[in-house]
Amino acid sequence: MVSDKNGASRRALERVQQVSSHIAHEKSTKEEVPQPPTRRRKKQPSTSAGPPADYSDRLGQITTLERLARTPDINHRGYARQKKAGKLWVRERVDALLDEGSFQEIGSVAGEVTWSKEKDHDGSEKEVITAFTPSNNVQGYGRLNGRKIVFTADDYTLRAGHADGALMEKTLYIEKLALSLRLPIVKLVDGSSGGGSVTTIRKQGFSYIPPLPAFEQVVAQLNLGIPNLGAVLGPAIGLGAARVTACHFSVMAANIGSLFNAGPQVVKGATFEEGLTMAELGGPDMHCRNGTIDNMARDEHDAFGQIRRVLSYLPNSGFSAPPVIKSSDIPNRREEALRSLIPRRKERMYDPRRLVTLVVDIGSFFEIGALWGTTAIVGLARLDGHPIGIISNNCESQTGGALDALGSQKITKHLKLCDVMNLPILQFVDVPGYAVGTAAERSATMRHGINLAMAYYTTTMPVFSVVTRRAYGVAGGVMLDCRDPRMRVAWPSGDWGSLPLKGGIEVGHSYELKEAARKGGQKLADELHAKLDAEYNTLMNPVRTANAFGVEQIIDPADTRSVVCDWISHAYHELMEERLAKRRAGTLHASFA
Template sequence: MAGDDQPSAAAKDASQPSPSTAKDRLAQVSNHVSPNTPKRRRRKGADSDLPADYSDILGQIATLRKMAATPDPNNRGYVRQKQAGKLWVRERVEQLLDPGSFQEVGSVSGTVKWKQLGPVKEEPEEYVPSNNVQGFGKLRGRKIVFTADDFSIRAGHADGALMEKTIYMEKLAIALQIPIVKLVDGSSGGGSVTTIRTNGFSYVPPLPSFTQVVQQLNMGIPNLGAVLGPAIGLGAARVVACHFSVMAADIGSLFNAGPNVVKNATFEEGLSFTDLGGPSMHCTNGTIDNLAPDEAGCFEQMRTVLSYLPDCGTKLPPIIECADPIERASESLRSIVPRARNRMYDPRKIITEVVDSGSFFEIGSLWGTTAIVGLARFGGHPVGIVSLNCEVNAGALDALGSQKVTRMLKFLDVFNIPLVQFVDVPGYAIGTVAERTATMRHGITLATTYYSTTMPIFSVITRRVYGVAGGIMLDCRDPRMRVAWPSGMWGSLPLEGGIEVGHSFELKEIERNEGKEKREARYKELEDEYRRLMNPVRTANAFGIEEIIDPKDTRRVCCEWVAHVYESLLPSRIMERVAGKIKPTFT
């Protein structure tokens, strides 16, 4: 049919959308792209008033730091500090450290009273800093961490301290493997009865920081402590535990508990800090190593000791340039030891003549005086020094002398410092005083320390080597590294007394049968014979002593040995220590 060839009107209308339908679809797409919803207005809150650059927070920190760094002349603690002739804690830090090197850690720790300025705004109104200033600094260019007590705030007691700060610094020294310096004035965070009232309960005393302290000591991380006021309880323990400690003579004291506690416990009344634990007490019994005239002297001694030490036990000690010629001969050493056997001489003159000029630093000069120990350099290389002191008790090692040398050996071992010792030892001290003070007990502790440490040892025999003490000092390394001077004398016993023991029956019989004069004549014959046989050259003939040198060449011989140790032995020793094959202990 004719109608079948033409599309219907309805189909044509469906294939072509109407203008209204297209507009509807366009509007629908537009609404999806950018919905036509009303914008919500942000509600204005308290935070909108705060500066975008956080200057308010930075301002609070600056204010607190300024308050901490500004002493209050009306504060009774500060007044007391100054009346005692002591530096304020931040003055100490400034004097101790290299200029501009102080970086404080925990600079705003303490108790703050805040003044509210708005819903969220506030500012510091009052501030009591924690009574310990701590952080980083430098000593002669060497980076350190340090802790310094502020006695003007609660006398350094725990109720004015934040123990977490001190523990953190102890941990930092281990993690960063750098030295730590401790300026002690007060209890250094120790206990106070007022803490019980504050907490509302008593407590079993904790000692959380000593785990790190022991670890530092054995790792060879230098611990240097100074007593700059009364060091009490925990404060005393912290400084005594150090590798090296020094006390200021004008203001220093140290004790387990103060005079008021002592009065009630032991009924000793009227004691001052100095009476109880001043320099005359603790710098002469070995509790504190050295004495300095004042605070500045303490700081200088700590700088000096640190200059000989590595940052930790897995590093070499620092080597410096040396202007003193290695080949320098010392003719005076030929005559320094008298030919008369009973005459004494100054052993310190031998030390200072042989080591690099001006490099000898003595440790513990006021206690254990039968022995001399310290640090020095040969050709710029740090070494430890041990010598017996013939001017005190004829050089016989007593209990305190043995303790002093024992401590020095452990010190050198943890710091990888070789030992040069000048040996003139008649043996251990004898007599009732020696027996009462347990000389043999401490002498055997010294012996085990000689044999258990591993740092290299070189010995110069200047005169006598007798008995167990002599054998310990010279036979503790295999092979032995030693030389002797022409003045050397050695044996199981000194002739004085030794002849009496060895020929007791013969001499008694002569005296009984022929009289005292004949006995004395026979004694003289025996003495002359033994002295002839004790010629050191005869010992060298039998290779009982490896070499006898001209005393004037001692410096050259020692310098050559020390240089070889630093070049060949210490690097391999440090590798073994890193690998855990060598584990020196100071504690």
């Protein structure tokens, strides 16, 4: 048994030695066979560094172009001409108009670039800018008193604003942008605003039927109530004249502005009027008095101030309410001066602008169109911080307050402006009727008067009327009967009827007066006239009208502000939201254009 165990142990030991010997042999064999060396790839030197990964080359080109665009070439004849005329350069205008630091340019490198090739330090070729003529309008975003807007400004120093110096796509884009974003748009016009020049034909090699791009968008903006505010800051020619005239509000700088369909040279060939200056052809004294342009400004800075002022009353679009601010003027302020403002003698005048300023928030009245259509006064104001439109007859005008053709046109435009901007209207009525006489008939007073009537009856914003004195004829009916139910009050100075007594008695009692003259001479006719006049004056006491509910309420003039402030509070807090909902839903349409 013991010998069996010893044999097994010996065999196991031999087996272990065999395995150990085999392993040692394999290891020595591997060490003797040479292994191929490890090959590492060497980095090959690049023949070209290639464009920079951070696009700094292209960013550098943009920086160069923007620097060239923003730096005036003081030796350029266009820039020298601009300064000699006393005008700001286009980018100086942008800085003067907008809130500091709010300018965000769109199309900053649009224009004509001259490129050339030059060798880089590593021997490669690259493109460099050798010359740049920017597009001759500057546009983008900005802010006016914190309100975001878009704007476009002509650069008259480059091709006088003509099409061959501009890119029409820029103008079209900014008009579309204002419409899409429902942002107010300001247009600073100095030149043709991208209008035509005969040199365009030479450049293109052919003539063309003139297009009118962007006007579809302009009309849509006007009717949607997106504020369009324009300033004439030089010669507004052709398309430039059209663009600013179409605006909701326009202003012309008196020291440098002019506007015309075509300049003096074209006029000379067409009408043989020679030697006309731009001011003589279409200066502010002409166009701020015929209604083409709403307001006159002293200079460019005054024009920018008026644009900022007007915008402060307006919403961004007809889909929103006008901006209400906190007022320091108490709504129930009494004005004792209003009691004696209207003279007892009907032939005497009074200051209607003082009447307006005594009723509205102190310092809030901004008049529009003071130099044209002077038989009417229109503007913007606030009642307890709420923006409103103002309409008043002007007894100090040459017609004594009777509405002529221009006065009717002025109120018509203002009604449409207030309608698209959701501005309730407060009107002070003292109208003896439409203007009469050959001058009135020659100027188509009735045609424009009926256009005014249609504007009153097709607009839908709330209207509150204060009858301060006269309300006669068709004009009185149009102004005071345009809403149902009527929102109106009268003062104790009220005087109304189908015809004024002066002339009305002669018409209504012509037979009796002629018979009296036939029987007793002119003295008897005069006595009868005096008797009839006294009788009618007694019957025309406005209190008698109130007895018959022919006028809803006669108030103390001193209480006028509290009455209209109560009305405007209700109009904004109860009626405005319903109006906005209807406009957004498309069931209520307003139209300016």
